[in-house]
Amino acid sequence: MLTFRKALIIAAVLITLILFLRSSHSSPSALASSPDAVAYDISQITEEQRPSQDIDSPQQPLKQPPPPPFAPLRERLRYHFAYDLESKFPAYIWQTWKYTPTSLWFGQDLREPEASWTELNPTFVHQVIPDDTLHHLIKYLYGSIPEVFEAFDSLPLPVLKADFFRYLILLARGGIYSDIDTTALKPVVDWLPDGLDLSTVGFVIGIEADPDRPDWQDWYSRRIQFCQWTIQSKPGHPILIDIVSYITEEALRMKKAGILKKGKMDKTIVEFTGPAAWTDAVFRYFNDPEYFNIEPDSTRNITYEDFTNQVEYQKVGDVVVLPITSFSPGVQQMGAQDIDDPMAFVKHDFDGRLCRAVGTHG
Template sequence: MITFRKSLIAAVFFITVFLLLRSTHSSSSPSTTPEFKYAPEKDTYSNAEVAEEHSSEQEDAVQQQQPLKPSPSAPLRDRLRYHFPYDLDNKFPAYIWQTWKYTPDSLWFGEQLRSAEATWTELHPGFVHQVVPDDTQRYLIKYLYSAIPDVFEAYNSLPLPVLKADFFRYLILLARGGIYSDIDTSALQPASDWLPSEYDLSTVGFVVGIEADPDRPDWHDWYSRRIQFCQWTIQSKPGHPILRDIVAYITEETLRMKKTGILKVGKMDKTIVEYTGPAAWTDAIFRYFNNPDYFNIEPGSTHNVTYEDFTNQKEWKKVGDVVVLPITSFSPGVMQMGAEDVDHPMAFVKHDFEGTWKTDPSL
């Protein structure tokens, strides 16, 4: 006769055997490669490709490490890194940021801009689409960068609206991520179609297009850089090192000129293009591509990522966590430098080149 005690012992025996068999089966199954965890201070890319293998011990150490809050006197880049950390694994935030003097619900919002602005909402129904008016930008930056007052001081000290417009796009993407696009652009395809389906989005943190590829001897008479990256449309995850670098650069240059008394129209020692515009932007991207903190660059190596890596580009090119789009993607229809028309499959955003800042009476 089976007693209660014998039944209990038998049950414990069978449960123990089951757990042992399950444990043995699990340990003998092939292990999977852990997902890449981006850690700016630790990890680098190899040969401009995202690293694919990290030991679980290293990953756990990165996840458990809590950075100490830097002091107010710490280097600006350290404070930006702390307050706006970069996590490559996160999704691209569903934000679309634009700026203009007025919001679309204002009677003063130009009719010529309404159809272009509407394309962003129509093609991105799940996104938060925000047109930030001029009189709100200052308060938003003050709020977002309250812990880093020198950044707000720099923004507030800029003497021209165009400088603030340039700076704002970098600041909002660093803090919140998403898509920034000028008010005179039209979305031709949704952002979900900007990258090929085979790309793992957990390895992409930044999307930028080529603005100019002037393959001619006198290119410097027309453009500031041989390859120039587009700044009127940018997509990024928050905290990206490129944005951190350009924000730090503009902040430091602004406060330097302010201290020396030359932060005034006609007295600044930098042009708009070299200060906040496409030249400064292009330089920041190339600094990132050639930074040994993020890429495995052999000591003493003479190889750099240069314009030659992007000239005559026709499709996507992935460099680490950055995807560079060809000139057609954000400049279709310009009919030069190899750009195709707006009906091309690689045409994603149309820029009307209104140059609205040039007609601003405050300039």
């Protein structure tokens, strides 16, 4: 007699067999699909829009064995996100907001700025990552380095996560990050001069502030402050390794002390994830003998004096520093020219209503 217990066992066996047969006959295209599609929707991207890859490039040497789990954080980040200076800048544009542009809740005042990036850069993959996807994307990208994801997931304020996200996505994938309240004024390919060998450039930043007034400390955190609302990078750049390590270590330190909470932290947002922390990381790189030929016992450091009153491009090692006009045109101070200037590339709206998501601090 077929009892209920026997029927249940038979049903379970049949379901298991069906699932096994389905997985065994998965199509080759499904098995070979890009892992990038796991975390965010790129189903609408055409092949010509994807970042180019050299089909005929020589076979890459095998990776070195991975560092042990207890190796220093920076060492593990370098391994998982190797930096190749001679590679191309990935054709990605990353932004983040509460909703995607396909949502009815995406603000009308943001549609024109957001669309400007796609219109001027039609061959780029342009992704606006919504809030409800950030958690899963960072977990996917940094699953092999769990403390990074733990630090991100533990941050108590959306502005902290928005700040941290820009560094994390550029470290892992490279390309352009720009705040949702920015408008592209020129195509990305026109940001750097034609004669510049891009195989010697791995990072592009702009000057945010160059205050020469005596009370500058009342208005800005650093004498020269670098933009973090628009950044271009190749994956794995040492500046990104540094800032990701710094934020991770500080977040976990405060978490352990029980102060990684709103109103309890012993660092301000600006010094923790914002422009002060970012500017410090850039200057640490410029003065790191591991990357620059700094003479022993030399007292010469790269400081704000090397960038104040800058009006043209300046290359420091593999970093191109753009003048204040490039990412801050039309602010009518500190020497910034208007949006029609040849060096004006990105306009930032400084919309205070967007501080929650985009990490602006002023």
